[in-house]
Amino acid sequence: SFELTQPLSVSVALGQTAKMTCGGNNIEGKNVHWYQQKPGQAPVLVIYKDSKRPAGIPDRFSGSNSGNTATLTISRVQAGDEADYYCQVWDRTTGVFGTGTKVTVL
Amino acid sequence: QITLKESGPTLVKPTQTLTLTCTFSGFSLSSSGVGVGWIRQSPGKALEWLALLYWDGEQRYSPSLKSRLSIAKDTSKNQVVLTMTNMDPVDTATYYCAQRSTDVAGAFEFWGQGTLIAVSS
Numbered sequence: 385s386f387e388l389t390q391p392l393s394v395s396v397a398l399g400q401t402a403k404m405t406c407g408g409n410n411i412e413g414k415n416v417h418w419y420q421q422k423p424g425q426a427p428v429l430v431i432y433k434d435s436k437r438p439a440g441i442p443d444r445f446s447g448s449n450s451g452n453t454a455t456l457t458i459s460r461v462q463a464g465d466e467a468d469y470y471c472q473v474w475d476r477t478t479g480v481f482g483t484g485t486k487v488t489v490l
Numbered sequence: 491q492i493t494l495k496e497s498g499p500t501l502v503k504p505t506q507t508l509t510l511t512c513t514f515s516g517f518s519l520s521s522s523g524v525g526v527g528w529i530r531q532s533p534g535k536a537l538e539w540l541a542l543l544y545w546d547g548e549q550r551y552s553p554s555l556k557s558r559l560s561i562a563k564d565t566s567k568n569q570v571v572l573t574m575t576n577m578d579p580v581d582t583a584t585y586y587c588a589q590r591s592t593d594v595a596g597a598f599e600f601w602g603q604g605t606l607i608a609v610s611s
Contacts, residue, residue, distance in 0.1 A: 385553060417597035419537070426586055426601040427537065433595035470537050474596055477550045479527065479539030 386475035388482035395488045396461050404485040406454040406471030414473040416454040418447060422467045430469075431456060463489050492516035494526075494587050494602035501608050502577050508607060512570040512587030519545055519563055519570070523592035526570040528561065530583040531604075538583075542590060543570055579609045 389407040396402035406416060416434050419427035430441050434449040444459045458465050466489045471482040498510040512526060519526060527542040541561040542550040551559050560573045570587065584606045588598035 415595045415597075417595070419598075421537075426604050427588075427598070428601075429594065429597050429599050432597040432599075436595070438594060438599060472537075472539075472597070477542075478553060479529075479542065479550075481529070481537040481539055484536040 386473070386478070386480050388471055388473065388480055390469075390471060390482040390485045392483075393486045393488065395490055396458075397490045398461060398463065400461055402458040402461050402465070402487055404456050404469055404487065406456070406482050407452055408454075408473065408480075409452060411454050411473065412449050412451055414449075414475070416447065416449050417472045418445075418456045419470045419472065420465075420467045421470065427470065458487070461487075461489055465489060492589060492600045494589060494600060496585060496587050496602045496605040498585075498605055498607065500606065501610065503611050504578055504609060506577050508572075508574045508577050508581070510572045510574075510585055510587075510605065510607075512572070512602060514568050514570070514587075514589065517589060517591075519543070519565060519568070521545055525590035526563070527588050527590050527598060528570075528572045528585060529588060529598070530581075530585045532580070532583040535583075540574075540585075541572060577609045581607070582609045583607060 418431040421427040431447040435447040446457045494514040524545045528540040543561045558575045584604040586604045587602045589600040
């Protein structure tokens with residue numbers, strides 16, 4: 385089965401840039417979606433199809449996908465960006481979520 | 491405005507069957523490319539995809555849970571029902587339903603608030 389591996393945690397200073405990865409075998413051949421989840425809340429889609437932003441998501445959020453790694457970048461990090469982030473792909477007809485990364489804003 | 495809401499029991503006993511209902515509005519499950527999926531999250535754990543129902547009735551299941559899951563729709567009521575048999579304490583989790591749309595390349599754009607299901611005798 386297809387697996388997506390994310391770092392457990394990322395720490396970033398307020399106003400700086402946070403980058404987090406999502407590793408999977410030849411993941412560049414798949415559309416990668418990213419979700420933000422704050423404590424006690426449902427996930428929110430922040431990036432779809434590797435690098436596209438849904439309506440209402442600030443341009444501080446960006447994504448890329450190459451080789452075996454997809455990356456979510458948050459620029460000019462704000463306190464409100466502190467959350468868990470999950471990547472997700474479709475492996476043929478099966479949904480797969482990553483292990484999740486907790487972003488801590490210092 | 492698209493909304494989804496999960497409903498079901500808050501507590502089930504081991505070996506029982508769980509039935510969850512997702513009631514949605516603002517879109518039609520008859521529209522080409524649309525799907526409704528179920529995702530769960532055990533306390534402190536990652537999201538886990540469970541099942542998906544497409545607009546054309548096609549069903550997809552997590553390979554590890556396929557034997558225990560069933561997903562169906564009631565188009566007239568704008569509802570999607572998930573059943574999970576032989577519940578176990580490890581199935582204690584928050585269960586979410588979400589809309590999958592080709593507008594966002596198959597991502598889950600809209601989510602319900604989730605419903606916490608505890609499995610205990």
